[in-house]
Amino acid sequence: MAFMLQSPILLAQEEELPTPVPDIPLSGTLPVCYVNTENGAPIVSKEDYINANIWIDPMGIEGIEAFGSEESPIVTEIRGRGNSSWTGYGKKPYKIKLAKKNTPFGFPKSKHFALLAHAPTQAYFAGETAYELARLIGLGWVPRSHPVEVVLNGTNIGVYAFSESVRIDPGRVEIDEQPESNTDESTIPYGWLVEIDNSDDTPQILVPQTIEENPDAFVSRFTLKTPEVISQQQETWAKDQFTELTRLILSLDKNNAAWTDMIDIESLAKYYIVQELSGNYDAFVGSTYLHKGSGDKWIFGPIWDSEWTFVPEERFGHIWEERVSLTGVDRVNFTWIKELIKFPVFQEEVRRVWKEFYAGRFNNVYSFMDDFYNLTKAAYETNNLIWPSYISHGIHSTYNRLKTILPRYAEWFDKMIQDPDFSGIEDVETVFDSETAEEWYTLQGVRLYTRPSASGIYVLIQGTSVRKVHIRN
Structure with a gap:
């Protein structure tokens, strides 16, 4: 067999992070997002917004309208965002909060957007391919984005994704929002947006992943994104929900799928297919969202943060098996999924959804990849001049590689789910x-x-x- 080395997305650990190479001209092939902070202040905090102006020049791109102008910019606030993407790289991601709701790129009206950096490699391409798979399979709302070149306080800082962010809003997660500090037990069960998280946050529910006393058990973190301020009644309800789900999913009786009374199995199947098909090593570890509206069940989605995807040349196992082999670190908590795939009812739902998707809309992803590559390739060549430290795979090799390996991933997945044990281990x-x-x-x-x-x-x-x-x- 060929012993192939394929570098994963590596997190930079420099004591002094790189800064953008100055005076690199724009490629002129993407819309340009100009951001000027008040008095040219640097953006140094993830918690504190600073005042800024923003405008977007469409640069003649068909179908894109100007958003403000240099003479009449849009008033906004801006701060940092992300976890390792904020601390590990000189090319930073940012959170934008417009003074008034607006519709940049024709997105549904909102104040809240993000500029996502995707510093290592051309992760935006890989991640956006995973997002397109989610759109094609019908996984509810998928965050919209458009590639842009960003000029921050007069400096070209390269290619970013101007993106919607995950939140309850018209045109995004469309559910009635759970009020903060709510004590009305009749309305507490509705209007939640929750993230399965791998970082400390607040408010957050901690649930040991065990059905018996085990001091060494993993503890899953469920961050309550909405509401952000909770009453004791809300905390108790949320704790009971995720404790009960854990008990049901970890049950030794896999023929008793009582958890399907609490989780929408079709959304879960679609979510799992996209994450396993794209090889997302962070799925079910962090940035894994679920929400609950006026219905009785939790719905998986929206998809978010698909940077650590499409790593190996060949698929050898499930994402949790491959991540251990990749890193040598086995203390990673993949919440619920390793148990969920043991339930025959879930296996059958995955097979049903996949069969319809693979025979129908799946192949549409390839034309999307062609279009995205042609749109961004020149700007990414410029981006690599600005951030030479972060070139792992150029845009051209990334495109060619994804076009080659995605069909192989799909063939592996199609074969894997037919296995009676749903085993991802192959040829070892x-x-x-x-x-x-x-x-x-x-x-x-x-x-x-x-x-x-x-x-x-x-x-x-x-x-x-x-x-x-x-x-x-």
């Missing part, structure tokens, strides 16, 4: 005893030097033999 040997092993590597080529302690898929080199193995501890 299971190894329990490795006394004769000479060299161990992750699938990305990282030398481990000792037998892996975490279950997962690895590369084992013994003499002239090179093979993939599945470690089960």
